[in-house]
Amino acid sequence: xxxxxxxxxxxxxxxxxxxxxxxxxxxxxxxxxxxxxxxxxxxxxxxxxxxxxxxxxxxxxxxxxxxxxxxxxxxxxxxxxxxxxxxxxxxxxxxxxxxxxxxxxxxxxxxxxxxxxxxxxxxxxxxx
Numbered sequence: 026x027x028x029x030x031x032x033x034x035x036x037x038x039x040x041x042x043x044x045x046x047x048x049x050x051x052x053x054x055x056x057x058x059x060x061x062x063x064x065x066x067x068x069x070x071x072x073x074x075x076x077x078x079x080x081x082x083x084x085x086x087x088x089x090x091x092x093x094x095x096x097x098x099x100x101x102x103x104x105x106x107x108x109x110x111x112x113x114x115x116x117x118x119x120x121x122x123x124x125x126x127x128x129x130x131x132x133x134x135x136x137x138x139x140x141x142x143x144x145x146x147x148x149x150x151x152x153x
């Protein structure tokens with residue numbers, strides 16, 4: 026069974042290629058564009074990929090909430106935010122990958138995040 030990943034990203038320009046790349050890497054990808062959308066989802070996701078700033082709040086807050094209620098196994102922030110305070114808050118919760126980095130960096134961060142089980146990890150060499 027393919028690992029399930031929740032992508033919480035509001036940029037339509039970024040999200041389409043991100044979903045395509047994660048899918049091609051072996052993940053079963055589910056996308057929402059808002060904090061409210063993420064909070065409304067049922068079920069468990071092996072990992073969550075969160076933008077920091079979303080139209081209706083902070084990805085940091087919804088990430089903490091989903092981790093707390095065990096809706097996601099692990100998290101990674103994938104962001105272009107420049108605010109150092111927000112970056113520190115995010116990094117205290119989960120690894121942070123800048124959007125300027127390549128997809129291999131994001132895949133590695135998803136796989137190496139706390140709680141990762143090698144069976145629900147995909148990397149450039151595995152799952153694709």
